[in-house]
Amino acid sequence: MKVLVTGGSGFIASWIRKELLARGHSMLVFDHQDRRQQLADGEEFFLGDVRDATAVTEAAAHCDGIIHLAAVLGTQETISNPRPSAETNILGSLNVFEAAAQYNLPTVYAGVGNHAFRLIGTGCYTITKSAAEDLARMYNLYRDGGRITIVRPVNAYGPGQSVAAPYGTSKVRKIAPSFACRALAGAPIEVYGDGTQISDCVYVADVATAFVNALEYTAVHGPTERPVEVGxxxxxxxxxxxRLVAEQAAILTGREPVAITHLPMRPGEIPNAVVTSDTSTLKQIGLDAIDFVPLDEGIRRTVDYYAQTWLPGYLAA
Known part of the structure; x- marks a missing residue:
């Protein structure tokens, strides 16, 4: 199968691409940032933006299936400036779904693990991504060619995730690189809120497996009955x-574990929040969360990655 991967230069996409290639698929990597120099054998690049319906339709015409990942991310970032997330996450997804329906392509859409938060107030990211889920359901119910499975990963983490300020250039702060870089640098880990909120994390390789399984399932059987929740x-x-990050960083640096400090919660973050997944939904695509990488092992691999790839440059600066 030749797979169109939108947002194909991103963190999760990089792992999905490896999984697709390992299974013998080829792909068309669709992204608005030109990173074709990073392509492997079996990959082609299409420079485009999902907000451009013509570009999306042209790319889809050359593929047998779609994994739709392209999105504007961020919680408080999308509150202060909601228009980009609305344009990309809603209208961009509409363009992808329309192209998929036109060519009758099996499609997997990346939803959000905290989709329920749209009912109690959160950032535009969750609102817009959940709105696109509603569009996917509409296509499945009423449009010829509507074959869209929704996959909702909780917080994906692992090697390769971008680092935000003050330790990197990413505009969106993610929990694993933020904690790991601070701990490796000897700075206290900053936690927003009292830290008792539940925010489940899933290793990115398991997320990639779920997306590819979902696409292969959809190609044969059509969309799953329920969204697939990955966690x-x-x-x-x-x-x-x-604490897990601080302990692993201490092992690698030979220092005592860094302290954990608490900051006020940011706009769009909900006190006492619970972000979990219904792992029974994985059975629809032949997976069981019991086989996923355990959190302690995933954290070990992740902190090791930043120690090897990020820390030397930081210390040399």
């Missing part, structure tokens, strides 16, 4: 994650 069996708090 761990056991839930943990943000404080638990911070």
């Amino acid at each position: 761990p069996i056991e839930s943990v708090t943000v404080n638990d994650i911070a």
Whole structure:
């Protein structure tokens, strides 16, 4: 199968591409940033933006299936400037779904693990991504060619995730690189809120497996009956994650574990929030969360990655 991967230069996409290639698929990497120099054998590049319906339709015409990842990310970032997320996450997804229906292509759409938060107030990212889920359901119900499976990963983490300020250039702060870089640098880990909120994390390789399984399932059987929720069996708090990161960084640096400090929650973040997944939905695509990488092992791999790839440059600066 030749797969169109929108947002194909992103973190999760990079792991999905590896999984697709490992299974013998080829792909068309669609992204608005030109990173064709990073292509592997079996990959082609299409420079385009999902907001451009013509570009999306042209790319889809050359493929047998779609994994739709392109999105504007961020919680408080999308509150202060909601228009880009609305244009990309809603209208961009509409362009993808319309092209998929035109060519009768099996499609997997990346939803959000905290989709329920749209009912109690959160950032435009969750609102817009959830609105696109509603569009996907409409296409499946009423449009010829509507073959869209929704996959909702919780917080994906692992090697390769971009680092935000003050340790990197990313505009969106993600929990694993933020905690890991601070701990490796010897700075206290900063946790927003009291840290008792539950924010489940899932290793990115398991997320990639779920997306590819979902696409292969949809190609044969059509969309799954329920959204596929990708996450761990056991839930943990943000404080638990911070402690695991601090302990692994201490092993690597030979220092005592760094302290964990608490900051006020940011706009769009909900006190006592619970972000978990219904892992029973994985059975629809032949997976079981019991086989996923355990959190302690995933954190070890992730902190090791930043120690090897990020820390030397930081210390040399």
